[in-house]
Amino acid sequence: MPTSFDLSYLVIISALYLLVLFGVAWVGERGLIPRWITRHPLTYTLSLGVYASAWAFYGAVGLAYQYGYGFLATYLGVCGAFLLAPVLLYPILRITRTYQLSSLADLFAFRFRSTWAGALTTVVMLVGVLPLLALQIQAVADAIGILTHEPLQGRVALGYCALIILFTVLFGSRHIAAREKHEGLVFAIAFESVVKLVTLGAIGLYALYGVFGGPGQLEIWLLQNQNALTALHTPLQEGPWRTLLLVFFASAIVMPHMYHMTFTENLNPRAMVSASWGLPLYLLLMSLAVPLILWAGLKLGVATNPEYFTLGVGIALGNETLALLAFIGGLSASSGLIIVCTLALSGMALNHLVLPLYQPPAEGNIYRWLKWTRRGLIFTVIMAGYGFYLLLGAEQDLSNLGIVAFVATLQFLPGVLSVLYWPTANRRGFIAGLLAGIGVWVTTMLLPLMGNLDGFYIPLFNLVYVLDDTSWHLAAIASLATNVLVFSLVSLFTDASAEEKGAAEACAVENVRRPQRRELVAASPQEFATQLAKPLGAKTAQREVEQALRDLGLPFDEHRPYALRRLRDRIEANLSGLMGPSVAQDIVENFLPYKHGNEGYVTEDIHFIENRLEEYHSRLTGLAAELDALRRYHRQTLQELPMGVCSLAKDREILMWNKAMEELTGIAASQVVGSRLVTIAEPWRTLLQDFIDQPAEHLHKRQLPLDGDTRWLNLHKAAIDEPLAPGNSGLVLLVEDLTETQVLEDRLVHSERLASIGRLAAGVAHEIGNPITGIACLAQNLREEREGDGEIGEISAQIIEQTKRVSRIVQSLMSFAHAGGRQQKLYPVNLAEVTQDAVALLSLNRRGTEVQYLNLCDPAHLVEGDPQRLAQVLINLLSNARDASPPGGLIRIWSEVSEQTVYLIVEDEGSGIPKAIQDRLFEPFFTTKDPGEGTGLGLSLVYSIVEEHYGQIIVDSPADPGTQRGTRIRITLPRYVEATNAVS
Numbered sequence: 001m002p003t004s005f006d007l008s009y010l011v012i013i014s015a016l017y018l019l020v021l022f023g024v025a026w027v028g029e030r031g032l033i034p035r036w037i038t039r040h041p042l043t044y045t046l047s048l049g050v051y052a053s054a055w056a057f058y059g060a061v062g063l064a065y066q067y068g069y070g071f072l073a074t075y076l077g078v079c080g081a082f083l084l085a086p087v088l089l090y091p092i093l094r095i096t097r098t099y100q101l102s103s104l105a106d107l108f109a110f111r112f113r114s115t116w117a118g119a120l121t122t123v124v125m126l127v128g129v130l131p132l133l134a135l136q137i138q139a140v141a142d143a144i145g146i147l148t149h150e151p152l153q154g155r156v157a158l159g160y161c162a163l164i165i166l167f168t169v170l171f172g173s174r175h176i177a178a179r180e181k182h183e184g185l186v187f188a189i190a191f192e193s194v195v196k197l198v199t200l201g202a203i204g205l206y207a208l209y210g211v212f213g214g215p216g217q218l219e220i221w222l223l224q225n226q227n228a229l230t231a232l233h234t235p236l237q238e239g240p241w242r243t244l245l246l247v248f249f250a251s252a253i254v255m256p257h258m259y260h261m262t263f264t265e266n267l268n269p270r271a272m273v274s275a276s277w278g279l280p281l282y283l284l285l286m287s288l289a290v291p292l293i294l295w296a297g298l299k300l301g302v303a304t305n306p307e308y309f310t311l312g313v314g315i316a317l318g319n320e321t322l323a324l325l326a327f328i329g330g331l332s333a334s335s336g337l338i339i340v341c342t343l344a345l346s347g348m349a350l351n352h353l354v355l356p357l358y359q360p361p362a363e364g365n366i367y368r369w370l371k372w373t374r375r376g377l378i379f380t381v382i383m384a385g386y387g388f389y390l391l392l393g394a395e396q397d398l399s400n401l402g403i404v405a406f407v408a409t410l411q412f413l414p415g416v417l418s419v420l421y422w423p424t425a426n427r428r429g430f431i432a433g434l435l436a437g438i439g440v441w442v443t444t445m446l447l448p449l450m451g452n453l454d455g456f457y458i459p460l461f462n463l464v465y466v467l468d469d470t471s472w473h474l475a476a477i478a479s480l481a482t483n484v485l486v487f488s489l490v491s492l493f494t495d496a497s498a499e500e501k502g503a504a505e506a507c508a509v510e511n512v513r514r515p516q517r518r519e520l521v522a523a524s525p526q527e528f529a530t531q532l533a534k535p536l537g538a539k540t541a542q543r544e545v546e547q548a549l550r551d552l553g554l555p556f557d558e559h560r561p562y563a564l565r566r567l568r569d570r571i572e573a574n575l576s577g578l579m580g581p582s583v584a585q586d587i588v589e590n591f592l593p594y595k596h597g598n599e600g601y602v603t604e605d606i607h608f609i610e611n612r613l614e615e616y617h618s619r620l621t622g623l624a625a626e627l628d629a630l631r632r633y634h635r636q637t638l639q640e641l642p643m644g645v646c647s648l649a650k651d652r653e654i655l656m657w658n659k660a661m662e663e664l665t666g667i668a669a670s671q672v673v674g675s676r677l678v679t680i681a682e683p684w685r686t687l688l689q690d691f692i693d694q695p696a697e698h699l700h701k702r703q704l705p706l707d708g709d710t711r712w713l714n715l716h717k718a719a720i721d722e723p724l725a726p727g728n729s730g731l732v733l734l735v736e737d738l739t740e741t742q743v744l745e746d747r748l749v750h751s752e753r754l755a756s757i758g759r760l761a762a763g764v765a766h767e768i769g770n771p772i773t774g775i776a777c778l779a780q781n782l783r784e785e786r787e788g789d790g791e792i793g794e795i796s797a798q799i800i801e802q803t804k805r806v807s808r809i810v811q812s813l814m815s816f817a818h819a820g821g822r823q824q825k826l827y828p829v830n831l832a833e834v835t836q837d838a839v840a841l842l843s844l845n846r847r848g849t850e851v852q853y854l855n856l857c858d859p860a861h862l863v864e865g866d867p868q869r870l871a872q873v874l875i876n877l878l879s880n881a882r883d884a885s886p887p888g889g890l891i892r893i894w895s896e897v898s899e900q901t902v903y904l905i906v907e908d909e910g911s912g913i914p915k916a917i918q919d920r921l922f923e924p925f926f927t928t929k930d931p932g933e934g935t936g937l938g939l940s941l942v943y944s945i946v947e948e949h950y951g952q953i954i955v956d957s958p959a960d961p962g963t964q965r966g967t968r969i970r971i972t973l974p975r976y977v978e979a980t981n982a983v984s
Contacts, residue, residue, distance in 0.1 A: 005147040005320075011159065013324070014140075014331055018163050021335065022170075024191045029184025038187050041271040045278035047186045047261050049193030051078055051252070052286055053132070053337035054139035057196060057330050059398035060290045061297070062307030066399060070241035075287050077248025079280035085272055088253070089262065091420050093272060095507050096263040100577030104259050104412060105348040110581040111419045111507050112427035113499040118352035118582055120431055121412070124438050125256055126345060126381070128408025131449065133341065133385025134392060135401040136334035137161060141389075143330050146304055146311050147323060154390070161386045168339045168382070169375045185339075186265050192336040197286055199329030203310055204289025206322055207296035211313070218292075221299065228295055240473030247406045247476060254412040256344035257337055264344075307398045338382065346377035351580025359583075362537040370578070391450060400472075404445045407476040411437040414484050418491075423504040425487070426496035433487025437479045444475035518594040519651075520564050525549060525556050528567065531591040548574055561653060562674020568592050644735035646688070647720075652677040655730070664737055688733060691715050701738065712738040769807070776803040828976040829867045831895050831904055832857040838874035842882065851885045853878065856894035862976040863902045865949045870973075873945050876938040877906045877969055884910030884967065902975045907968040913957040921955060949973055 028038050037043065056074060063071035081088060092107070101107045104125065109118030141157040212218040222229055252258055266272065297309030297316075304312035310330070314323030350373055360369040392401075411434055418425035496504070522528050525545050532541035548570040549556060554563055568588060575584035638645055639658045644665075647656035653676055657669040665684050672680055677688060683704060691699055699715040714736040719729045776799075783796035832855065839853045863870070874893075881891045889909045896903040913921065922943040946953045951973045959966030 004149050005323075007144070007148050007150065007156075010144050010147060010327070013328070014160065015163065017328060017331055018167055018335065021188050021192065021332075022167055025184040025188035027184070028187030029182070033187065038183050039267050041268070041274035042278065043187060043190045044266065044268075044271040045275045045282065046190035046193040047265070048258070048275055048279045049196065049282055050189050050257050050261050050336045050340050051255075051279075052193070052196055052283065052333060054136050054330050054334035055132070055398050055402040056286070057200060057333040058139055058143075058307050058310055059135075059402055060287070061294050061309045062305065062397065062399050064290050064294050065306035065309075067241060067244070070244055071290060072287060073241050073244035074248050075280075075283040077245045077250075078252040079283060080245070080249050081252035082276045082279050085276040088420070089272060089276075090269070091507075092253070092416070093263050093266060093269055095419075097266070097269070098573065099506070099581065100573040101581060102260075102264045102577055103256065103344055103348045103351070104254055104416075105352050106576065106581050107419060108412075108415055108430065109352065110576070111500075111503050112425075112430055113497065113503050113585070114427040114431070115352070115356050115582040117427050117430055118348075118580065119356065120434060121415075122345075122348040122352040124411065124434060125348060125409070126384070127446075128411075128438075128441075129256060129341060129345065129405055130385055130388040131401045131408075131446075132405035133338060133382070134389035135398055135405070136338050137386060137389045138392075138396075138401070139330055139398060140334050142308065143311055143327050146308055146315070147327060157386060157389060161382050164335055164338050164342075165379050165382050167335075168342055168378050181265055181267055183267070185343075186261070186267075189261065189336050189340060192332045193282070195332040196329050196336075197282065199325045199332070200286055200289045200310070202325055203313060203322060203329075204292040206319075207289075207292040207313055210317070210319075211296040211299060218295070221295070225298075228298060243473035243476050246480075247403070247410050250410045250413040251406050253416055254409045255341075255406075256348070257340040260340055260344040305397070338385070342378050342381045342385075345381045346374050349377045349381070350374050351583065355579050355583045359535070362533070362535055362540075364537070366536060366540045396449065400449065403472055403476075404449050407445060407472075407479065408438065408441050410476060410480055411441065411483050413480070414487050418487070419507045421508075422491075423501070423508055424496060425491045425504075426494055426500055428494045429487045429489075429491030432490045433483045433485075436486040437483025440479035440482050441475070444478065445472065518565075519561055520568060521593055521595055522564070524559055524564075525554075525567065528564075528571065528592060532571070532587070534591055535587050544571060544574060544578075559679065560672075560675035644733075644737070646733040646735070648677060648692075648731045648733065650730055652692075654680075661735065664735060687713075687715075691717065691733070692731065701742075710739075712742040714738055772803050772806050776800055776807075779803065826864045827867060828862045829865050829870055830859060831861050831863060831870075831902065832859040834867055834871050835874055835893050838871050838878055841871075841875060842878055849882055849885055849887055849889070851882050851887075851889045851891055854890060854892045856892060857904070858895050858897070861895040861897050861902050863904075863949075863973040864976040865973060869945045869948070873942050873971070874904075874906075876942050880938065881906060881908035881910065881967070884908055884912075886910070897975060900975055902973050904971045904973060905968060906971075907959055907966060909966050912959070912965050912967055913955065915957075918955055918957065922953075946971055946973075 027033055060071050060074060063074065067073075095101060095107065095110075099110055101110055105118040105121040108121050109115065111117075137157045137160065140160050141154075144156045145151060208215065208218060212221055253262075262275075293309050293313060294306065296313050297304075297306065300313060300316040302309055302312030302316045304315075311323055311326045314320070314326055350370065354373060354377070360366050414433060415430050418430070522531055529538075529541045529545045532544065536544065545567075546556070548567055549558070551570055551574070552563075552566055554567065558564065558567070571592070572584050572588040575587060578584075579587075638656065641658060642660055644661035645656060645658040646654065646661055649655055653674065654672050657667075657672050659669075661667075662669055665680075667680060667684070677692075678685060680688075683706065687702070687704060691702075697717055699713075702713045702715060704711045704713055716734040716736070718732050720732050721729055779796045779799035783793050783800070786792040786796070835855045835857050839855060842853075878891060878893070885891060885908050891909075892905075892907045894905055896905070922939050943953060951971055954970045954972075955967065956970065957967040958964045959968040
């Protein structure tokens with residue numbers, strides 16, 4: 001016996017389900033569910049299941065009964081659109097995210113730079129979607145009427161609309177800006193999609209096993225009822241399934257609920273990859289149950305319209321659970337579409353119908369005004385759908401209502417394709433084509449639907465048009481063809497404005513939009529906020545400017561012209577998401593204008609092009625990819641060039657600042673690229689400006705005081721045309737740092753001066769030798785003549801001793817001065833004597849630190865080498881040790897011996913050598929001494945001499961781990977061994 005439900009029971013079930021739906025959305029919005037779930041690509045993919053409305057849940061069975069396998073077009077059309085995601089959906093998603101376009105009306109208003117385009121799109125969409133909203137309301141009302149067997153559709157529909165209005169107003173409009181995503185709403189719609197899939201799948205499985213007894217019994221039944229299979233196959237040869245395919249292909253993009261979930265609520269562009277195959281899979285799973293439910297209804301002889309076989313199977317079987325599942329699934333399908341669709345339509349109406357006519361007062365809270373206005377529009381849209389439902393009297397089939405709505409939105413397909421692939425399309429063509437196409441739709445589909453007309457006479461063609469399942473596709477094709485024809489002709493014979501051409505570049509697939517590089521009147525973010533306070537109010541303006549700065553990662557004290565241009569574009573995009581592109585464009589153009597004084601100098605923004613190319617280089621192919629690779633190579637060459645490169649535009653805006661320039665000036669490229677040259681720090685500003693103003697193209701060895709030091713620079717400049725503005729000559733500056741080269745030259749001059757002094761000293765020492773010899777001879781003669789005089793003898797002996805000391809010093813000085821190239825012959829060298837000579841020479845320099853030298857070398861330790869060059873090694877080591885030692889410090893020199901090696905060790909009590917520079921000690925010209933006090937060649941020379949003697953040098957610092965002071969240098973030299981004759 002057929003099952004009957006109580007109305008109050010169904011109302012409670014409906015209210016509980018919507019309450020559960022509200023709870024799911026609430027916990028998702030509050031973050032009580034992990035973000036990785038709410039932001040998962042699967043959640044996004046399931047949310048796109050909002051496409052499967054009550055028409056797909058209930059009406060698909062009716063379509064299968066009417067059009068056979070043609071019902072699959074409802075799924076295959078959408079699947080085709082998502083399988084073409086790389087060339088269709090991705091470009092729209094990029095435009096939507098970049099310019100904050102929250103609806104199809106926003107997209108057209110932005111592309112065609114026309115308030116009328118946005119307003120017309122909104123009006124046509126509102127009218128066209130009314131049958132679809134009425135369909136959802138009628139499906140729920142009819143389902144309750146079927147379950148209760150009572151004609152209560154009018155009251156039920158009103159109560160259902162009230163519940164949906166409550167949910168959408170309380171939750172769907174919590175955020176008003178496109179940048180603020182409804183994560184909870186997306187999660188709730190994904191939950192609804194699961195409910196639809198589970199309930200429809202459960203009914204299909206029950207039909208397969210509960211009605212037919214399994215696949216085998218179903219096959220037997222189909223063989224016995226060949227007409228069931230024939231009814232599914234026949235329409236594919238002669239029915240309008242191709243038109244259905246086109247209609248549902250377009251619906252995946254242009255339907256307001258699909259656009260909203262696909263583009264506006266997209267959290268991650270990569271989720272589109274999963275959706276491109278996930279949504280077709282989801283719809284495939286739903287479609288599998290449709291033939292099973294149809295055949296089960298035919299077998300059971302269900303009394304309901306085939307559109308409600310999903311309900312009728314459970315009723316016919318007396319299975320309350322199955323019937324209740326079908327009701328909940330239909331309720332889920334219809335509520336999801338109404339919520340998302342009205343949310344999208346209310347935003348379109350607010351941006352393109354309300355705001356162009358009435359601007360909220362700046363002194364009030366604009367955000368609150370926008371939110372409550374949108375809530376009022378949600379109420380209005382849902383009640384309009386309810387009014388259309390009452391107007392039709394619930395007498396239309398679901399399929400008729402759905403087809404009329406889908407054909408209406410089909411009129412937007414030419415506009416969408418022109419946005420991406422027809423840059424010369426213009427607003428006149430779009431508006432004219434849309435009006436023509438929608439006029440045909442109103443005449444051939446909407447009026448017959450509202451007037452319950454079966455057809456009418458067309459005098460022009462002497463044709464009687466009959467609106468039924470065999471002719472509606474003619475109206476669809478006629479309306480679309482009229483739209484395309486008028487759109488094309490008007491666009492071809494009229495010119496697009498400059499604004500439209502710029503927007504077309506921004507929207508074109510694989511575009512590299514080139515915005516103009518012009519100077520703004522406002523020179524700082526604070527001035528932006530001041531100007532925007534006039535239309536928005538101070539608090540709102542400050543908030544929007546701060547939000548744009550956060551989006552771009554810019555500081556509040558930003559002043560670079562390039563950054564300010566980006567800030568202006570970002571504010572326009574954010575305001576577009578808040579108030580629509582038309583209002584946003586008007587506000588920005590009126591209150592953040594460009595300067596008019598430099599209209600004669602307008603070029604395209606090379607910085608923006610660089611950024612866009614960086615984003616697109618992975619998607620470029622063929623010759624474009626090769627050219628981009630060449631561009632990147634040349635740019636990298638300039639960036640890595642070991643010479644500062646600064647490129648300037650005609651107005652002295654910095655276009656390039658390479659890494660060498662960053663290192664030289666200490667100014668990061670991110671701080672100056674896009675700013676004027678006059679804004680960089682001193683002394684670089686004066687240096688570069690003075691050089692630019694000079695007629696000379698080269699400036700050599702320019703001294704620049706910097707941080708208490710002096711840098712030596714070579715500067716070069718060359719005029720070069722700007723790449724995107726022929727005739728506007730910019731400048732390229734090259735800055736070559738010669739400081740290290742100059743220091744090396746100074747050190748070499750100093751070394752040559754020391755060498756000259758050494759040669760002079762050797763000559764002086766040679767001249768001193770003769771008088772000293774004479775003094776020694778006279779002292780000896782005096783001692784011999786006064787041999788008996790003890791006092792004279794003692795004085796004579798002292799004179800002789802002092803002359804010997806002077807002779808030793810002079811001899812050592814001459815030996816050191818004559819040390820030069822490598823000696824061919826090696827001699828036995830007494831380390832104790834060489835050390836003593838080195839100490840004696842160092843004692844002549846009274847300007848150094850007073851230290852004590854302790855010579856502990858064993859006189860028996862002989863090495864094989866050149867005594868003069870080894871003395872030079874010791875003088876350098878002892879000199880460095882003395883310079884590092886404190887006053888009165890002790891420097892110890894001793895030797896050790898092994899079988900073939902002698903170790904010469906020099907140890908001081910100085911400050912030690914940091915670990916960081918120990919590896920560089922023996923590099924030429926490396927020194928830690930102040931300028932003028934050392935050349936950095938001493939230890940390099942020591943290393944060379946020790947290496948020539950086949951030895952090694954080891955540095956150990958600190959020598960004393962306890963005090964962390966002192967340095968110990970150990971030199972290994974070959975030991976001298978006397979040759980012995982072999983005894984035969």
